[in-house]
Amino acid sequence: HTIAATRYCTEGREKIMEYKVPKKADMTRRQWIVMVRGIVQEAQKQEVERIGIVWSELTDFPAIGDDLSRTFAEAVYMAQYQFRKYKKRPEKGWKDLAEVVVFAKKSDKTCVKKECAMGVTIATQINFCRDLANISGADMTPTMLVSAVRKAIKGTKIKMRVLNEQQMQKKKMNGVLTVGKGSAAQSRFMILEYAGTKQNQQPTVLVGKGVTYDSGGIDTKPHPHGLEMMMDMSGAAAVIATICAVAKLRISQRVVALVPLVENMPSGSSMRPGDVITMMDGTHVEIGHTDAEGRLILADALTFAKSFNPKCVIDVATLTGAALVALGERASAIFTDNEELAQRTCTIGEKRGDYVWRLPLWEEYATEIAGTRGDIANIRTKGQPGAGGTITAAMFLRHFAKDYQKNWMHIDIAPTMTAVFDENLAKGAKGSPVRLLVELLR
Secondary structure, three states, X not given: OEEEEEEEOOOOOEEEEEEEOOOHHHOOHHHHHHHHHHHHHHHHHOOOOEEEEEHHHHOOOOOOOOOHHHHHHHHHHHHHXXXXXXXXXXXXXXXXXXXXXXXXXXXXXXXXXXXXXXXXHHHHHHHHHHHHHHOOHHHOOHHHHHHHHHHHOOOOOEEEEEEOHHHHHHOXXXXXXXXXXXXXXXXXXXXXXXXXXXXXXXXXXXXXXXXXXXXXXXOOOOOOOOOOHHHHHHHHHHHHHHHHHHHHOOOOOOEEEEEEEEEEOOOOOOOOOOOEEEOOOOOEEEOOOOOOOHHHHHHHHHHHHHHHOOOEEEEEEOOOHHHHHHHOOOOEEEEEOOHHHHHHHHHHHHHHOOOEEEOOOOHHHHHHHEOOOOOEEOOOOOOOOOOOXXXXXXXXXXXXOHHHHHHEEEEEOHHHOEOOOOOOOOOOXXXXXXXXXXXXXX
């Protein structure tokens, strides 16, 4: 079975470009999304500027579901993305696909312009998220990221506040300050607020891990594991892109994004294995490993989230390599005690293409991070070392979300930080889970 796309050549000629696909009965929604991206990437490979697609033929598969217009637009824009900040521009310029024309009958209610436009808006922010994550750590320090976001929110109704290190000290954000103190780059804590269109509503608070480069600290990562660690702020990039999309789509919900920003580096002033730090909420945390730093900065952010009287708190982080071991590269791990939120998240993830899988938060796991000299530790202290690392990391965060535990969810996006080889996306940052978050907020 093939899909035909009319290829409009630069010389004005037309040519049919065929793309092989599974049989109609075998095509799933997941495969359909990848197929759309594949058509776009094939056109780019052939240096085609413009293609035309017949909508009825593109969607003539019984098992791909509904809401296809938005999904199609997202797939096109995500497939078209290339990160070129550090590449020299060719003399004749980049030969990108400039236009995709969709031919649909007016009577076809499955092709909706408004939904396509929404998909373009969301995908544009996903690609912004990918840009932020792909930029090298030297060019995206905490203060540089603040500047990039300040520029990005111009013209929107997003309000921005930034706490410097002195202001964080007054709030006793020692988790953030301790991780960042080994770096020459100053740490920051960014607060983004979108009021929504409804008055006096409790906000949904998004928390994003913003480690702009993670060397591992004193417990330094061995080569080659540090090569992609400029992307350890992918959670921060995701919540920033999400609140930007929410504002541009004029979604009614009130949204707050909290983004602790640090660089985790080894030096004479770095935190040491064995240190005990006092967190913003007064918890004493033993440092069992300096490369388990993300949960420390998220903990202070989760404590700070309480001040907004949130109706829901969702944190997003490239938190553990253990999540990647558990799930592979195709799904993020989610953790929550809220059954309804868990089911809704899984359903939306499947529909939007940001796939997730729920892992347990049983009380028994809490005993595995019990402290010896402090209250809790930032790694497992009981039982087999390293076992269930993604779960014990989530249990650590749950400790700091106790005041709103039934309305909290943790998303570990370490498995989906980068594109998989067969997803028809450019190598590098993937932009997870922006599509999922936007839909949860609608």
